[in-house]
Amino acid sequence: MNEEPDVIIIGAGAAGLSAAKELTRQRLSYTLVEASHRIGGRAYSEEIAPNNWFDLGCSYLHQAETNPFVPIADNLGIVLKKDKGDLFAVDQVRNYCNGIMLDENQSALRNQYDQQCTERIIASKAQGKDSAVSDLVDLDSPYAAPLMIGMATANAADIDQTSAADLVNFINGYDFSILNGYGNLVKKWGGQVPVSLNTKVTSINWNSSGVQVETNRGTIRSQRVLVTVSTGILAANHIQFKPGLPAWKEAAISAVPTQTMNKIGVHFSRDVFAAGDLGVHHTWNENGQGSEIEANVMGLNTATIFVGGRFAVWLEKQGQQTGLDFALNQLTDVFGNDIRNHIDNSIVTAWATEPLTLGSYSCALPGHANQRVELAGPIDDKLYFAGEATIVGAQATCHGAYLSGIRAAQEIKKASDSR
Ligand SMILES: Cc1cc2nc3c(=O)[nH]c(=O)nc-3n(C[C@H](O)[C@H](O)[C@H](O)COP(=O)(O)OP(=O)(O)OC[C@H]3O[C@@H](n4cnc5c(N)ncnc54)[C@H](O)[C@@H]3O)c2cc1C
Numbered sequence: 001m002n003e004e005p006d007v008i009i010i011g012a013g014a015a016g017l018s019a020a021k022e023l024t025r026q027r028l029s030y031t032l033v034e035a036s037h038r039i040g041g042r043a044y045s046e047e048i049a050p051n052n053w054f055d056l057g058c059s060y061l062h063q064a065e066t067n068p069f070v071p072i073a074d075n076l077g078i079v080l081k082k083d084k085g086d087l088f089a090v091d092q093v094r095n096y097c098n099g100i101m102l103d104e105n106q107s108a109l110r111n112q113y114d115q116q117c118t119e120r121i122i123a124s125k126a127q128g129k130d131s132a133v134s135d136l137v138d139l140d141s142p143y144a145a146p147l148m149i150g151m152a153t154a155n156a157a158d159i160d161q162t163s164a165a166d167l168v169n170f171i172n173g174y175d176f177s178i179l180n181g182y183g184n185l186v187k188k189w190g191g192q193v194p195v196s197l198n199t200k201v202t203s204i205n206w207n208s209s210g211v212q213v214e215t216n217r218g219t220i221r222s223q224r225v226l227v228t229v230s231t232g233i234l235a236a237n238h239i240q241f242k243p244g245l246p247a248w249k250e251a252a253i254s255a256v257p258t259q260t261m262n263k264i265g266v267h268f269s270r271d272v273f274a275a276g277d278l279g280v281h282h283t284w285n286e287n288g289q290g291s292e293i294e295a296n297v298m299g300l301n302t303a304t305i306f307v308g309g310r311f312a313v314w315l316e317k318q319g320q321q322t323g324l325d326f327a328l329n330q331l332t333d334v335f336g337n338d339i340r341n342h343i344d345n346s347i348v349t350a351w352a353t354e355p356l357t358l359g360s361y362s363c364a365l366p367g368h369a370n371q372r373v374e375l376a377g378p379i380d381d382k383l384y385f386a387g388e389a390t391i392v393g394a395q396a397t398c399h400g401a402y403l404s405g406i407r408a409a410q411e412i413k414k415a416s417d418s419r
Contacts, residue, residue: 005029006412007019007029007223009033010201010226010227011033011229011387012195013387014041014043014186014399016034016228017032017190017405019228019386019409020194020195020405022410023412026409028416031220032195033196033215034195034198035198035199035201039186040187040190042357043058044057045180048265048347049345054265055183056347056349058397058398059178061080061182061399068403069186072185073185080179082176094334095281096284096333097285098285099334113147116138117147120137121136121164121168124136125165130369131366132159132366149291152261152308153292156359156363157259158310160366161259161309161363162364169393169395171394177297186398200216202238203239203241204227206380206383207243213225224416225382225383226385226386227386228386228387228401229357231389232257232359233357234253235253235258238358241383252375256372256375256389258357258360258362259359259363260312260359261309262349262360263305264324264349265303265304265348266343266345267300267343268303268343269342270301272335272339272342273295277295278297278299279294280292280294281294281295291307292305293305293331305330316350320350323348327346361389362396363396364395376390376404381415385408386404388404391403
């Protein structure tokens with residue numbers, strides 16, 4: 001490891017890797033430490049079948065019009081699915097209640113309800129408020145259940161824990177998909193960055209003479225440290241700050257928790273989907289339980305079942321088999337029982353208990369959308385912060401993490417120039 005680099009970066013996810021590249025561009029040295037055996041963090045792909053990559057974390061290139069990973073993929077020769085139809089648009093989604101597909105009239109009513117909810121959320125922010133989404137929508141509607149399920153999978157949090165202003169701050173755009181895994185894209189793009197793997201930070205001592213970072217592989221000293229770990233890791237005090245973080249930073253960490261969204265990927269040994277099955281399906285029962293299903297989007301005989309919020313945490317705690325059973329029940333509700341005869345492989349994610357993230361991605365609590373700015377704020381030109389939770393507009397995304405890394409590296413450069 002570099003003896004005394006200009007900066008110590010903690011975490012080799014999208015944020016840490018982009019910060020490393022930007023620091024090099026700014027001619028500053030760094031040591032990048034990563035607790036895991038691999039780079040990428042929450043961008044991670046595994047083969048669910050030969051040559052068929054399943055993303056356990058990020059899979060969509062959101063805000064594709066401006067997403068920096070789009071030109072990065074193009075330059076690396078990585079194939080993106082760039083059709084601009086919005087897979088998630090309400091009028092494209094098929095809806096199933098208790099296993100029965102909504103008819104045209106019911107679907108129109110559902111879309112109307114969704115539209116009303118969106119308008120209320122936007123209006124609330126426009127009035128300068130930051131309410132819980134649950135306070136803005138009609139929960140007695142027969143279409144409240146799919147709205148709640150859809151919101152929990154999108155935001156990783158239930159609507160009573162979701163800040164309406166945070167939602168409105170997110171810039172809408174096209175979603176591009178990627179054939180061979182977003183995780184693989186990040187791995188290839190970040191592959192040349194020197195990283196000290198299997199190096200877990202346990203504490204950061206910071207004082208007027210600099211920072212001292214304790215890891216399982218020894219101590220590293222520098223003048224500045226850039227922390228890119230999730231707010232889940234920070235809130236759990238897995239890294240001890242000595243002295244402790246100021247109250248305003250602690251408040252920001254609590255206000256923008258890392259929440260849970262899990263996926264269950266199922267690969268089938270043959271094509272079990274009809275041509276019209278491709279796309280997103282919402283399914284729920286009278287108890288308000290359900291999921292969002294993405295079927296065969298890449299044409300590789302794979303379905304992904306998404307669950308979010310408290311239900312996702314609960315399901316994760318029941319273990320992988322219960323998660324898979326739930327997913328298969330959801331699939332048979334929509335595609336019929338026969339698909340059970342053709343299951344080839346499955347992957348069940350467990351982000352709530354993943355020890356290096358403690359959650360999937362961040363969602364600001366009601367009243368706290370503005371805390372993302374505090375989360376990003378440096379302390380005493382010693383402690384800098386990046387990561388998906390520290391950016392507004394592209395929050396909770398992989399490219400948002402990338403942008404936050406560049407922002408933090410530029411803040412560091414500016415501060416070091418002005419010394
Ligand atoms: C299920 C799921 C679906 C998602 N879907 C999408 C999507 O479709 N599109 C999208 O854009 N985004 C999506 N995201 C979000 C996206 O993956 C993340 O926002 C992004 O990858 C976060 O990058 P990061 O660098 O901020 O954090 P991370 O990737 O978490 O990087 C932080 C790194 O710090 C390391 N670390 C933790 N503790 C320590 C320690 N003590 N010492 C050293 N290292 C440590 C971690 O191992 C990790 O590698 C999804 C995420 C999940 C989980």
